[in-house]
Amino acid sequence: MSATQSRVNDFVLKIGTVNGTGSASANGLLMKALFRMGIPVTGKNLFPSNIQGLPTWYEVRANKDGYISRSGRVDVMVAMNAQTYKQDLAEVSSGGFLIYDSTWPRETTLRRDDITVLGVPLARMANEHFKVARVRILMKNVAYVGVLAALLDIDLDIIRQLLKETFADKPKLVDSNLEAIMLGYDYAMKQFTCPLPVRAEKMGDNAGKVMMEGNAAAALGAVYAGATVGAWYPITPSTSVMDAFKSYCDMFRTDRESGERRYCIIQAEDELAAAGIVLGANWTGARAFTPTSGPGISLMSEFIGFAYYAEIPAVFMDIQRVGPSTGMPTRTQQCDLMLAAFASHGDTRHPMLFPCDPKECFELSVKAFDLAERLQTPVFFMSDLDIGMNDWMIDELQWDDQYQPDRGKVLTAEQLEGIDKFHRYLDRDGDGIPWRTLPGEHPKGAYFVRGSGHNRYGAYTEDAQEYQDVLDRLLLKWETAKQLVPGPVVRHAGKRSEHAIVAFGSSHGAVIEALDTLATGGIHADYMRLRAFPFNDDVEAFLDAHDTIFVVEQNRDAQMRSLLMLETGVAAEKLVPVLHYNGLPIPSDCVVDALRSHIRKEAAA
Amino acid sequence: MTYIQKPKIDLPGREKNAIGLTLRDYEGGLSTLCAGCGHDSITAAIVQAFYELAIPPENVIKLSGIGCSSKTPAYFVQGAHGFNSVHGRMPSVATGALAGNRSLVCIGVSGDGDSLSIGFGQFGHVVRRNLNMLYIIENNGVYGLTKGQFSASADPGSKAKKGEVNVMQSIDPVATAIALGGSFVARGFSGDRDQLVPLIKAGIRHEGCAILDVISPCVTFNDHEGSTKSYAYTRKNYHPAVYTDFVPPAEEIKVKYGEGEAISVTLHDGSKIRLRKADNDYDPSERSAVMHYLEAQRAKGEVVTGLLFIDEDLPEMHAISRTERAPLARRSFADLSPGAAALARLQKGMR
Numbered sequence: 001m002s003a004t005q006s007r008v009n010d011f012v013l014k015i016g017t018v019n020g021t022g023s024a025s026a027n028g029l030l031m032k033a034l035f036r037m038g039i040p041v042t043g044k045n046l047f048p049s050n051i052q053g054l055p056t057w058y059e060v061r062a063n064k065d066g067y068i069s070r071s072g073r074v075d076v077m078v079a080m081n082a083q084t085y086k087q088d089l090a091e092v093s094s095g096g097f098l099i100y101d102s103t104w105p106r107e108t109t110l111r112r113d114d115i116t117v118l119g120v121p122l123a124r125m126a127n128e129h130f131k132v133a134r135v136r137i138l139m140k141n142v143a144y145v146g147v148l149a150a151l152l153d154i155d156l157d158i159i160r161q162l163l164k165e166t167f168a169d170k171p172k173l174v175d176s177n178l179e180a181i182m183l184g185y186d187y188a189m190k191q192f193t194c195p196l197p198v199r200a201e202k203m204g205d206n207a208g209k210v211m212m213e214g215n216a217a218a219a220l221g222a223v224y225a226g227a228t229v230g231a232w233y234p235i236t237p238s239t240s241v242m243d244a245f246k247s248y249c250d251m252f253r254t255d256r257e258s259g260e261r262r263y264c265i266i267q268a269e270d271e272l273a274a275a276g277i278v279l280g281a282n283w284t285g286a287r288a289f290t291p292t293s294g295p296g297i298s299l300m301s302e303f304i305g306f307a308y309y310a311e312i313p314a315v316f317m318d319i320q321r322v323g324p325s326t327g328m329p330t331r332t333q334q335c336d337l338m339l340a341a342f343a344s345h346g347d348t349r350h351p352m353l354f355p356c357d358p359k360e361c362f363e364l365s366v367k368a369f370d371l372a373e374r375l376q377t378p379v380f381f382m383s384d385l386d387i388g389m390n391d392w393m394i395d396e397l398q399w400d401d402q403y404q405p406d407r408g409k410v411l412t413a414e415q416l417e418g419i420d421k422f423h424r425y426l427d428r429d430g431d432g433i434p435w436r437t438l439p440g441e442h443p444k445g446a447y448f449v450r451g452s453g454h455n456r457y458g459a460y461t462e463d464a465q466e467y468q469d470v471l472d473r474l475l476l477k478w479e480t481a482k483q484l485v486p487g488p489v490v491r492h493a494g495k496r497s498e499h500a501i502v503a504f505g506s507s508h509g510a511v512i513e514a515l516d517t518l519a520t521g522g523i524h525a526d527y528m529r530l531r532a533f534p535f536n537d538d539v540e541a542f543l544d545a546h547d548t549i550f551v552v553e554q555n556r557d558a559q560m561r562s563l564l565m566l567e568t569g570v571a572a573e574k575l576v577p578v579l580h581y582n583g584l585p586i587p588s589d590c591v592v593d594a595l596r597s598h599i600r601k602e603a604a605a
Numbered sequence: 606m607t608y609i610q611k612p613k614i615d616l617p618g619r620e621k622n623a624i625g626l627t628l629r630d631y632e633g634g635l636s637t638l639c640a641g642c643g644h645d646s647i648t649a650a651i652v653q654a655f656y657e658l659a660i661p662p663e664n665v666i667k668l669s670g671i672g673c674s675s676k677t678p679a680y681f682v683q684g685a686h687g688f689n690s691v692h693g694r695m696p697s698v699a700t701g702a703l704a705g706n707r708s709l710v711c712i713g714v715s716g717d718g719d720s721l722s723i724g725f726g727q728f729g730h731v732v733r734r735n736l737n738m739l740y741i742i743e744n745n746g747v748y749g750l751t752k753g754q755f756s757a758s759a760d761p762g763s764k765a766k767k768g769e770v771n772v773m774q775s776i777d778p779v780a781t782a783i784a785l786g787g788s789f790v791a792r793g794f795s796g797d798r799d800q801l802v803p804l805i806k807a808g809i810r811h812e813g814c815a816i817l818d819v820i821s822p823c824v825t826f827n828d829h830e831g832s833t834k835s836y837a838y839t840r841k842n843y844h845p846a847v848y849t850d851f852v853p854p855a856e857e858i859k860v861k862y863g864e865g866e867a868i869s870v871t872l873h874d875g876s877k878i879r880l881r882k883a884d885n886d887y888d889p890s891e892r893s894a895v896m897h898y899l900e901a902q903r904a905k906g907e908v909v910t911g912l913l914f915i916d917e918d919l920p921e922m923h924a925i926s927r928t929e930r931a932p933l934a935r936r937s938f939a940d941l942s943p944g945a946a947a948l949a950r951l952q953k954g955m956r
Contacts, residue, residue: 280701
């Protein structure tokens with residue numbers, strides 16, 4: 001046993017279990033209890049692409065300073081899975097603790113002298129107290145919550161309250177869960193010195209904060225934006241977007257008496273069809289979207305190009321996972337930037353939005369619908385598995401009741417009545433965006449949507465001049481898009497700084513923590529978080545103002561760096577790639593180490 | 606989709622339908638298909654059917670995929686909204702369009718390549734979804750625009766123009782649609798307009814996915830000796846199983862039929878279809894019997910036509926998903942967004 005530093009409200013708890021054994025609810029309970037003690041907390045799932053029986057981990061980081069990225073350390077490990085015991089043991093940071101189920105002996109050859117190993121006979125206790133086999137398995141997992149409550153000094157009253165709320169409809173479950181928790185709690189209190197130096201301490205109540213997954217927030221955004229049609233093909237890690245959309249629509253848009261629904265969700269036969277459905281619905285004026293992941297975008301590319309050229313609004317939510325090909329479906333990356341930016345054959349380019357947390361998932365989901373209709377083009381909402389499926393603590397979502405959706409340029413029946421002839425692709429306003437009509441609105445509004453060559457009047461063409469005229473106008477529209485997409489968020493170091501960091505999406509948390517760590521070591525960097533593609537003038541100005549810019553992203557090929565070079569003409573040598581692409585969420589160390597080593601090399605040169 | 610504007614001349618005395626439009630108002634651009642193409646006859650039948658049903662053109666959406674057949678929506682109902690989508694994907698766009706606005710009258714035109722090869726999946730699933738549309742397959746057994754390759758509906762043993770014999774099995778859209786649980790499955794022939802017009806009208810008024818396979822000879826690549834999709838072959842082996850009369854809601858059925866001679870099906874909008882049997886034992890509501898009959902006739906090389914299967918009770922997409930009656934696309938934003946107070950309440954459970 002080695003000396004342990006005191007770590008109050010600054011620790012990482014990792015729990016290794018077998019998937020399909022109810023550990024998710026036990027872990028959720030732990031995290032929420034810490035949350036209610038007022039400690040900033042995040043929970044990350046590391047799960048297999050499997051239904052039941054394989055190892056799965058849940059990592060809770062509690063941090064009084066509010067850092068939310070993966071830290072790379074493990075202070076307390078709960079190793080419930082014999083299969084991964086060796087690996088779990090090895091992962092504990094020096095001075096840390098490991099708790100295991102001592103019902104069965106562990107290999108004595110596996111030992112570490114620099115950590116503390118605590119055995120609790122969880123299975124035996126659960127078996128003695130509960131009769132049904134399935135219940136025993138579940139309660140074994142609930143029991144470790146009790147053990148941790150004792151060891152980490154987690155408020156039992158809060159746990160009790162959470163159980164009451166969770167099982168409001170099933171009071172019996174409150175009792176049995178509590179019984180299991182007390183088994184673990186009492187055992188730990190009796191056998192060990194509680195609490196450990198690594199522990200929690202109430203620091204408030206996290207008022208104004210909520211715990212949310214990005215996919216739920218994105219779905220909520222779609223509901224609030226007034227989306228009525230959702231089409232999809234199930235794919236990890238985007239499935240929970242549609243699950244959430246369905247449950248929120250059921251909550252808010254189902255007539256309680258008639259059962260009639262003010263929405264239509266279609267589980268399509270594949271992603272190609274899902275994209276077609278989204279286009280068809282948007283064509284008739286309904287806000288429609290599809291949640292998917294990289295492989296889905298590959299399949300949808302045909303329709304994406306169509307929507308670009310025929311100018312049909314559409315929202316594609318890409319919850320990115322590890323590629324290429326099937327890749328690792330349950331791991332995270334930011335690897336679809338190039339794919340989404342230029343999806344489909346021919347000259348195409350599409351706006352993308354990069355939410356950095358569930359709060360922005362909500363806000364940018366709404367924005368995606370506004371942009372799609374304003375620009376009459378496909379818009380990509382680029383989230384990822386880390387944001388989408390993990391538990392994030394965020395400021396409560398806000399909604400402005402004054403908000404009105406931007407439906408873009410749609411001619412009403414009255415407007416059509418007043419005009420001589422409607423021409424679909426005529427740029428009347430000089431911003432590259434033509435006016436459109438909706439089917440069923442007015443006889444004068446009829447036109448033919450086509451993916452084949454067309455002129456500014458909407459008629460088929462094979463004429464060189466007429467074809468190019470439309471293609472050039474689409475470029476003008478791209479310029480307009482730059483003015484409409486959300487600009488970057490810039491954070492100045494406050495001191496003169498030669499260095500800068502550019503990042504986006506789920507890398508944000510790691511960068512924020514890295515900036516503070518670097519600053520304590522005397523390295524100060526300005527930081528620009530990108531929120532959209534195309535890049536506006538602010539992005540260019542930031543790039544111009546710095547000599548060395550670290551572009552942090554979670555893919556192998558530095559895709560964002562390439563996009564910056566392609567679109568802004570920034571010199572390649574100014575942009576230093578900082579890449580993390582093993583499928584785990586990026587830790588702050590990755591950013592810190594990359595900057596330090598580059599700066600060291602620069603100094604040596 | 607090439608087309609040439611057709612000059613519109615209003616002749617005095619031209620007959621008008623119930624909403625004051627003439628037949629010409631339901632026409633489209635001039636066809637650029639080959640002279641004698643079966644597709645043009647189908648287009649004429651579509652024009653006739655929409656005119657007779659007196660549907661406001663702006664309430665019609667006409668969609669297609671890619672291929673000769675898919676060019677034809679430009680040639681009918683010029684006041685309708687058209688959507689010439691990508692190859693084999695018309696059904697998904699139609700699904701989305703009707704999801705957004707279920708009050709629109711939807712006709713999709715496809716071909717045997719578009720529906721039975723590249724779009725076979727979407728064809729199958731739109732049937733399964735029972736989307737409320739008329740889905741016409743202009744079936745000629747050949748790829749025309751790419752100059753004469755066999756399509757998936759080419760019969761085994763049939764010959765290509767240059768003599769090559771097809772050895773693969775053919776996909777029959779009618780048998781397939783019935784097997785998939787289709788609610789309305791019919792076959793017509795571009796050369797028999799009297800049969801085609803009521804089939805189109807019934808298909809439009811049927812609440813669900815009406816599959817209408819129309820044998821439509823390709824005069825350029827598949828109208829020769831040895832082809833089983835030629836005018837000559839189809840005429841020789843033409844075998845109507847049922848004759849269809851379409852009776853609009855307000856009209857009375859005037860013709861008297863003998864006992865067991867005809868079946869009457871009432872559609873959801875109150876119109877009726879009278880099915881007169883050509884074959885005495887034929888019952889278009891008995892799925893297994895229909896399948897058996899079709900297989901027996903196929904073995905004999907007969908081209909069975911008519912409204913071959915109908916089940917008016919199968920729920921269409923919106924009935925299945927319990928969507929409200931009013932078109933979603935027309936809902937005001939106030940009816941859709943739950944508001945700030947609801948968001949605050951919802952988030953109480955996220956702490």
